[in-house]
Amino acid sequence: MATDLVPGVAPDTPKTARPRAPRVARKNPARRLALLLRHRWLYLMLLPGVAYFLVFKYWPMYGLHIAFKDYIPFLGYSGSPWVGLKHFEELFTGGDFGRLMANTLILALLTIVFVFPAPIVVALLLNEVRVSVLKRSVQSLIYIPHFLSWTIVASLTYLLFSADFGVLAGFINDIVGGQRADYVAQEEWFRPLIILQLLWKQTGWGTIIYLAALASVDQQLYEAARVDGAGRWRQLWHITLPAIRPAIVVMAILTSGNIMDTGFEQIWLMTTSLNRPVSEVFDTYVYYIGITQGGFSYATAVGLFKGVVGVFLIVGSNWLAKRLGQRGLY
Amino acid sequence: MNRRRRLLAGALALSTALGLAACGEEEKAASFDTITVMTRLFGTAPDPNGEMQQAIQKLIGKKLDITWVPNADYGDKLNVTLASNNIPDVLVADEKAPAFVQAATAGAFWDLTGKLDKYPNLKAADERTALNSSINGKIYGIYRVRPVLRSAVMLRKDWLAKLGLQEPQSVDDLYNVAKAFTEQDPDGNGKKDTYGLIIPKWPGNYASSSPYDTIETWFGAPNGWGERNGKLVQGFDTEEFYTANRWLKKWVDEGLVNKDFATLDSANWNDAFVQGKGGIIIDVNVRGTDLSVRMKEKDPKSFDKVTMVGNLKRSDGQKFSLPFTGYNNVLAISKQRVRTEEQLDDVLTTLDKLQSKEGSALLTNGIDGRNYKLEDGKAVLINQDDPAVKVVQNDVDKAFIQIGTRASVGLGQYPFKFPDESTQKLFDLRDTLMNEDLKTAVYNPALPVIAPTLVSKGQTLNLIIPDARLKYLSGQITEEQLRAEVKRWYESGGTEVTQETNDLVSKLPK
Numbered sequence: 021m022a023t024d025l026v027p028g029v030a031p032d033t034p035k036t037a038r039p040r041a042p043r044v045a046r047k048n049p050a051r052r053l054a055l056l057l058r059h060r061w062l063y064l065m066l067l068p069g070v071a072y073f074l075v076f077k078y079w080p081m082y083g084l085h086i087a088f089k090d091y092i093p094f095l096g097y098s099g100s101p102w103v104g105l106k107h108f109e110e111l112f113t114g115g116d117f118g119r120l121m122a123n124t125l126i127l128a129l130l131t132i133v134f135v136f137p138a139p140i141v142v143a144l145l146l147n148e149v150r151v152s153v154l155k156r157s158v159q160s161l162i163y164i165p166h167f168l169s170w171t172i173v174a175s176l177t178y179l180l181f182s183a184d185f186g187v188l189a190g191f192i193n194d195i196v197g198g199q200r201a202d203y204v205a206q207e208e209w210f211r212p213l214i215i216l217q218l219l220w221k222q223t224g225w226g227t228i229i230y231l232a233a234l235a236s237v238d239q240q241l242y243e244a245a246r247v248d249g250a251g252r253w254r255q256l257w258h259i260t261l262p263a264i265r266p267a268i269v270v271m272a273i274l275t276s277g278n279i280m281d282t283g284f285e286q287i288w289l290m291t292t293s294l295n296r297p298v299s300e301v302f303d304t305y306v307y308y309i310g311i312t313q314g315g316f317s318y319a320t321a322v323g324l325f326k327g328v329v330g331v332f333l334i335v336g337s338n339w340l341a342k343r344l345g346q347r348g349l350y
Numbered sequence: 351m352n353r354r355r356r357l358l359a360g361a362l363a364l365s366t367a368l369g370l371a372a373c374g375e376e377e378k379a380a381s382f383d384t385i386t387v388m389t390r391l392f393g394t395a396p397d398p399n400g401e402m403q404q405a406i407q408k409l410i411g412k413k414l415d416i417t418w419v420p421n422a423d424y425g426d427k428l429n430v431t432l433a434s435n436n437i438p439d440v441l442v443a444d445e446k447a448p449a450f451v452q453a454a455t456a457g458a459f460w461d462l463t464g465k466l467d468k469y470p471n472l473k474a475a476d477e478r479t480a481l482n483s484s485i486n487g488k489i490y491g492i493y494r495v496r497p498v499l500r501s502a503v504m505l506r507k508d509w510l511a512k513l514g515l516q517e518p519q520s521v522d523d524l525y526n527v528a529k530a531f532t533e534q535d536p537d538g539n540g541k542k543d544t545y546g547l548i549i550p551k552w553p554g555n556y557a558s559s560s561p562y563d564t565i566e567t568w569f570g571a572p573n574g575w576g577e578r579n580g581k582l583v584q585g586f587d588t589e590e591f592y593t594a595n596r597w598l599k600k601w602v603d604e605g606l607v608n609k610d611f612a613t614l615d616s617a618n619w620n621d622a623f624v625q626g627k628g629g630i631i632i633d634v635n636v637r638g639t640d641l642s643v644r645m646k647e648k649d650p651k652s653f654d655k656v657t658m659v660g661n662l663k664r665s666d667g668q669k670f671s672l673p674f675t676g677y678n679n680v681l682a683i684s685k686q687r688v689r690t691e692e693q694l695d696d697v698l699t700t701l702d703k704l705q706s707k708e709g710s711a712l713l714t715n716g717i718d719g720r721n722y723k724l725e726d727g728k729a730v731l732i733n734q735d736d737p738a739v740k741v742v743q744n745d746v747d748k749a750f751i752q753i754g755t756r757a758s759v760g761l762g763q764y765p766f767k768f769p770d771e772s773t774q775k776l777f778d779l780r781d782t783l784m785n786e787d788l789k790t791a792v793y794n795p796a797l798p799v800i801a802p803t804l805v806s807k808g809q810t811l812n813l814i815i816p817d818a819r820l821k822y823l824s825g826q827i828t829e830e831q832l833r834a835e836v837k838r839w840y841e842s843g844g845t846e847v848t849q850e851t852n853d854l855v856s857k858l859p860k
Contacts, residue, residue: 093433094458115842116810183609205612205824293551293820294612296813313809314429314449 087321100317107321116305124301127287128279130211135218136275139226140268144260146227147234148252159231162224173217174289178204181213210295217286233267234260269346277334280326302326382696384413386438386687388431390679391418393748401738402745405717410703418749422617432458437684439697442752445483445491445680448805454490459682460694463489469698471705471756479676482797486854491680492701494755499784499791501564501672502635507657509536509544509629520663521568521597524630528606531629546606548628550616556815557585557794559674561632562598562823567672567792568662569594575796575851582796582852584844586815586836592829599823612824620644634674635780642773654772660783661790671787675797681755705755710762713754716746728767798858801850807843814839 056063087107089100111117142162149155165173180188183202193201203209241259250258284303291299300308302322310319338348395418396402407413417438419427424442429449431437437458443450453459463484466472472492474480483493503524510517510527513534518524528546530536536544552560557574563585567573571590575582585591601607608614608628620637622628624644631637638658645653661671681701688694703709715722715729721742722729733739756762768774804811818835821827827835840848 092452092456093435094453094456114810115838178613182613202610202613202824205610207826292613293813293817294824294826296817309809311426311429313812314432314447314452315806315809316433316449318809 084320084324086317087324089317091317091320093316103317107318108325110318111322111325116300119297120300120302120305123298124280124282127211127214127282127301130215131218131282132275132279134215135222136272138219138223140230140264142223143227143230143234143264144256146231147260148256159224159227163228164224165221166225168221170283170285170289173221174286177213177217177290181209204290205292205294207295207298210290210298214286214290217290218283229267229271230264233264237263266347269341270349273334273337273341273349276337277330279333280330382412382439382688382693382700384415385440385697385700386415386417387440387753388417388419388427388438389442389749389752390421390424391749391752392421393744396745396749397741400745401717401720401742402712402750406704406709406712406750409709409712410700412700416753435686437686439684439686439688440701440753441682441684442494442679443491443682445485445682446800448808450490450682451485451800451805454485454682457685459490459684460688461488461490462492462683463487465694465698466492469702471702471709471762472698475756476676481858482675483677483680484798486799487858491682492705492755493677493680494757496674496676496678497780497784498673498676499671499787500634500636500674501559501567501661501787502633502638502780502783503659503662504623504631504633504635504638504641505657505659506531506536506623506626506629506655508655510657512536512538517657517659518662519659520665520667521565522665524662525597525601525606528601528630529604532604532606536629537626544626545608545628547601547630547632548608548614548619548622549611549632550614550619551612551820552816553616554816555812556819559634559672560816562595562816562819564632564661564672565598566591566594567670569597569664570668570670572794573672573792574794575855576792577795582848582855584815584839584848586819586839592832595819595822595832596829599825602823602825612820624648635783638776638780639773642776646770646773653770656772656776658776658779658783660787669790670792671790673788673791673793675794681753704753705762707762710754710756711764713750714746714757714763715766716742721746722764724764725767727764729764730767731769796851796855799851799854801847801854803843803846803850807847811839811843811847814842 083097086097086100088102088104089097090103090106091097091100146155146159149158178186180186181203183189183205186203189201189203201209203213237259242255245255245259280302282301282303284307287299287301288304288307291304303326306319306323306326309315309322334349338350341348396416398414398416403414403416415438425444425447428441428443428447431441432449432453441459445451445454454461466474466489474493475495479493479495479498480489481487483489483491503518505517505527509531513530513536515527515530516523518527531544531546533542535542547561549561552558552562554560557563563573566585569590571588571594572578572583572585574585576585576588577583578588598607602611608622619631619633620641623631623641631641635658638656642653642656645655661669663669683694683697688697704713711718718724721731721733721739723732724730731743734743751757754762766777768777814835818827818832822829822832
């Protein structure tokens with residue numbers, strides 16, 4: 021089961037082969053400087069990247085402290101009064117929190133159950149297709165939706181599913197009969213529609229990474245397995261799946277960091293007055309409170325909470341992955 | 351990352367950067383050669399070097415640097431702008447929006463209370479409206495006047511005629527018309543494919559002049575706030591509110607309303623009417639003219655298909671009409687660059703020139719002799735086939751009219767003369783209906799005030815009632831649940847809002 025069966029995805033070179041500075045060097049300042057100088061071009065190349073993160077990712081975080089203030093832009097950061105944890109208290113004790121948490125988690129759970137495995141399944145299926153032209157054309161066709169914006173996807177959904185003129189809604193009605201349902205307005209259809217949209221839009225694109233992993237599997241393994249009498253299923257189970265397991269784990273960890281990220285645009289565009297109780301999630305709530313209603317401090321508090329939870333989730337799942345004997349993200 | 355979140359992150363980042371930068375920056379007291387303005391836009395942004403802007407700049411003797419923001423995004427953009435350190439000198443703002451109230455009371459905008467009287471064209475034409483546009487009695491902007499009574503019912507005239515129906519006068523008449531429009535095949539195609547009323551989902555809060563609010567007023571519910579037993583209560587806490595919605599729910603249940611009313615975007619409001627799918631629209635009377643123009647575009651030969659009636663009587667004969675606020679947003683002046691009283695005077699003098707008779711005509715009618723000419727004191731459109739003139743006309747109608755404070759009520763500009771009789775008649779009808787309905791107008795006594803709790807908690811409070819109302823109408827919740835939602839409003843902060851509103855109104859100058 022070890023991953024070293026698969027050269028392509030196990031790039032770990034033997035430790036002795038990697039050139040390393042002697043351990044004493046780290047302790048000796050002069051040696052350290054020499055080391056720095058020796059790799060000066062590498063460090064120089066590092067600079068723009070570091071600057072980018074400092075300016076665009078870390079400096080803006082300074083603004084997060086308005087979550088602990090009653091921020092009024094005109095008074096500025098220094099002029100706005102500190103209010104401590106008031107906004108967090110309001111968030112946790114207010115009527116919205118439970119609903120937001122539930123909606124966010126349910127959508128995340130549905131995504132993990134239905135959307136996450138979909139590209140794996142499709143990639144495995146495509147991998148079994150032996151006609152190269154067919155394989156490629158199917159692959160191209162299914163990733164095209166990825167390039168459409170959520171606005172277009174949402175408009176299409178409305179066109180297909182609304183009560184008055186929805187083509188698909190009418191079609192379903194003809195088959196099932198009864199009162200014509202307004203799928204885009206009803207609470208109970210919100211989540212299925214979101215998942216369907218995600219599947220339609222993202223599955224094809226997601227297969228790319230798995231197909232890349234699959235492409236690097238050594239064909240000799242399959243030949244050897246066939247000689248040993250393994251059928252298609254055996255080969256899938258014992259060669260293909262282990263081969264892409266690292267890719268799956270990494271993708272899973274990355275996904276776990278985004279559990280609180282339900283994807284703003286999609287949800288926002290699909291939200292109506294009628295489905296708000298199930299559709300409002302942290303992302304849309306932050307936008308609504310912060311930008312639409314101008315509650316900057318409160319929105320920042322919500323966003324900060326969400327971000328902290330996200331960090332915990334990604335660290336936690338990485339730890340879990342390592343615990344289970346997989347190579348984690350870091 | 352997606353665009354919207356980036357916007358938010360960007361806005362926060364930007365405000366950080368600018369907030370820090372602002373400390374060291376000291377603006378010199380310079381005279382204003384250029385005035386920066388932010389306002390609403392209904393089409394494509396005019397060219398800063400275009401004919402219209404040149405003409406306006408010539409009139410006021412200053413340059414204008416205008417940020418045009420699409421109307422649909424205006425609220426968002428206003429909030430983001432307020433959070434930045436780049437507030438324009440003159441800003442069109444909803445003076446009751448929480449972010450604006452906070453900024454204004456913190457001192458970001460000039461308090462103009464008592465300062466406008468020496469500018470003849472900025473002086474409030476109506477003291478009550480000026481008070482309504484204030485924040486708890488303090489005036490932070492020059493209100494953009496609008497007709498007070500704009501609510502009306504637009505109907506398909508040809509459908510009424512075909513079915514032998516009269517124009518409705520009461521809510522019961524309207525019901526019968528809607529029923530006939532739905533069941534008696536008014537378009538004569540042999541199919542039952544029409545319905546009565548067309549309503550969109552409404553983007554605004556409760557009491558934001560939606561068709562729902564209009565109907566509730568007809569039934570006697572207060573317009574926003576109303577007095578019951580000596581205290582001010584929210585309109586949705588009255589039995590009339592429930593009666594009105596029960597009545598409208600019956601329409602929905604019987605299929606007299608477009609099925610997708612809960613999701614129909616108000617941008618597509620006219621479509622079903624013009625396409626002959628639905629026959630009634632309850633909205634501002636300007637929509638009548640709008641519909642007539644669209645009908646003409648569709649069929650230039652026979653387009654006289656729109657008629658209009660005013661507010662309707664209740665079954666017992668009593669009539670209540672829904673007035674609007676009499677204004678729409680204010681022009682606020684930022685203190686960021688306009689620092690001293692002299693600079694303020696400079697800006698106000700310029701605005702006074704802009705809102706003069708000549709300026710109003712320019713902002714509302716356009717350039718005399720270029721896109722219109724005067725005929726018996728009325729503006730007649732000319733040269734409309736010339737592409738350059740079309741640009742001028744568009745710039746006026748979709749953009750520059752938005753920086754005028756005296757547009758659309760005949761205080762400054764010339765009334766229009768329409769090329770066809772039916773649109774003209776519809777246009778003239780507005781005044782008649784308005785004067786009639788003003789007699790029964792139900793005013794909102796709480797307009798001048800804004801409760802502090804609404805400023806801090808409005809974000810979570812404002813959606814409760816409109817959402818619950820829509821859910822009730824579409825049958826997703828029962829009347830009991832609707833009442834429970836009203837209770838939830840009180841529990842989430844509404845009790846404080848009610849208390850504060852009562853206190854503030856009692857302190858207002860009578």
